[in-house]
Amino acid sequence: MVFSKSIIDIIKQRTSWRTYSKRLLEEQIKEKLLEILKLRNFKSPFSEIAGNCRFDLIATPEFDPDEKKKLGTYGLIKGAQEFIVGAVEKSDYDRENYGYLLEAIILSATDMNLGTCWLGGFFNRSLFSKKIKCEPNEAVPAITPVGYAAETRRAKEKIIRSFVKADARYSWDQLFFERDFSTNLSQENIGKYATLLEMVRLGPSAGNKQPWRIIKELDADKFHFYVRFSKDKKGLIYNKFVRLDIGIAVCHFDLSAKEVGIGGGWTFSEPDIEKPEELKYIISWNGT
Ligand SMILES: Cc1cc2nc3c(=O)[nH]c(=O)nc-3n(C[C@H](O)[C@H](O)[C@H](O)COP(=O)(O)O)c2cc1C
Numbered sequence: 001m002v003f004s005k006s007i008i009d010i011i012k013q014r015t016s017w018r019t020y021s022k023r024l025l026e027e028q029i030k031e032k033l034l035e036i037l038k039l040r041n042f043k044s045p046f047s048e049i050a051g052n053c054r055f056d057l058i059a060t061p062e063f064d065p066d067e068k069k070k071l072g073t074y075g076l077i078k079g080a081q082e083f084i085v086g087a088v089e090k091s092d093y094d095r096e097n098y099g100y101l102l103e104a105i106i107l108s109a110t111d112m113n114l115g116t117c118w119l120g121g122f123f124n125r126s127l128f129s130k131k132i133k134c135e136p137n138e139a140v141p142a143i144t145p146v147g148y149a150a151e152t153r154r155a156k157e158k159i160i161r162s163f164v165k166a167d168a169r170y171s172w173d174q175l176f177f178e179r180d181f182s183t184n185l186s187q188e189n190i191g192k193y194a195t196l197l198e199m200v201r202l203g204p205s206a207g208n209k210q211p212w213r214i215i216k217e218l219d220a221d222k223f224h225f226y227v228r229f230s231k232d233k234k235g236l237i238y239n240k241f242v243r244l245d246i247g248i249a250v251c252h253f254d255l256s257a258k259e260v261g262i263g264g265g266w267t268f269s270e271p272d273i274e275k276p277e278e279l280k281y282i283i284s285w286n287g288t
Pocket of ligand 1: 076122244
């Protein structure tokens with residue numbers, strides 16, 4: 001069994017944790033985690049198209065003193081001794097794939113009652129790239145500390161959480177649609193799919209922007225996933241984080257579908273549906 005408890009409970013349990021006890025991972029826990037990092041249990045719908053993706057556990061006590069000062073987490077993360085770091089071959093869908101796989105790992109760590117926090121921007125990318133021996137054709141899109149959470153969140157962490165409204169999520173009406181982007185999807189009449197979409201809604205995202213938008217076809221269990229890019233005076237901002245975020249959304253939907261016993265598969269075929277210009281089509285789920 002991949003998880004020891006319901007994935008739905010694990011998704012609800014996970015929150016970003018930025019304050020850690022300085023305790024190193026116990027040997028048994030470390031071994032379990034290293035096994036998970038081999039990715040034998042997880043495969044994303046992007047894996048076939050994207051290049052190879054690999055993960056490792058990096059312990060900062062092994063860093064030299066100069067490196068220890070340069071983790072680049074800008075005081076956001078405190079006490080963490082170990083980090084999960086991944087490298088992905090640069091390719092189409094590399095970040096979507098990475099988003100799915102690192103989130104599956106993070107949920108596994110949550111299942112083991114370990115603290116984690118997605119870090120897409122605030123880390124020393126060149127240092128961690130060196131530690132994972134990143135090749136020129138690879139990138140390190142994000143990392144996470146992993147360890148025993150401190151008993152309480154420190155004041156600085158509480159400020160960060162309140163700044164990004166970390167506990168809030170957009171309502172269904174803002175995220176899920178039916179037939180066209182001006183018709184809201186009702187939670188009634190979609191049976192177990194309501195749980196899957198709720199699990200997408202609860203997902204973490206960079207800056208808590210929640211860029212996922214999903215449209216269901218009328219009278220069919222077909223769900224099309226889009227990302228919403230930010231817009232400023234110069235136009236659309238195609239940042240790399242939303243591609244990780246959509247990977248996370250697909251991960252939550254996919255793992256929850258497996259758990260509640262909904263059959264189906266993923267395809268890449270944009271439907272002929274008129275969309276706002278800031279939305280970009282990514283992938284579709286076809287229920288069977
Ligand atoms: C792709 C991605 C990148 C993120 N990057 C950072 C980061 O650099 N620093 C940070 O403190 N939090 C980062 N976060 C955490 C988000 O701020 C957090 O997930 C969001 O506020 C929701 O809070 P929650 O995870 O506790 O539910 C990132 C999250 C994601 C998904």
